[in-house]
Amino acid sequence: MNNQRILAHFHESAEIKIQSATVLAQPIAQAIDMMFAALSNGNKILVCGNGGSAADAQHFAAELVGRFERERFPLPALALTTDTSILTAVANDYSYREIFSKQVQAFGQAGDILLAFSTSGNSGNVIAAIEAALEREMRVVAMTGKGGGAIGKLLTDADVHICVPAERTARIQEVHLVTIHCICDGIDVALFGGDAND
16 A cells, blocks of 8 residues: 555544644533533433444443543443344334434433434434433533534534534544543543643
């Protein structure tokens, strides 16, 4: 493979991250504040997404239940992408659109947060999960790209929309990963103050 093509991936990724930093710093800070407040009140974070976004959902939950960069007590986060019995039962008996929304109805309570990943902003089952969350008086943090799609129109003023200013799915996913780390770091700083490296 041509090294120039490989370098182009790195350069484009870096450029999109720099562009996104300016646009997304404020909504990321809002998401951190919202999540910290919910966790402090004894609430939890439910997380969903498809494909690479499912992996992001699991990554985020793992960082909260385990740790990010410093030792701390486990924080309640649940990826809705991992229980194959629930996923296949709901998909088979109802529809694929309901694989996350049924779990939001089962596990979500008022004051909880749904962290919803969709690079296009148009994933049907993520939209259904957001609708279920809003019905249960949960707050929503949506991570999207490509203008935000239908999800951007669905969110309320009480929710947070982190929409990556990019069209290419791979670049959106890369910014989502940095955003996950920003949120995890922000929660840790809110809990303990300072910086893990201080």
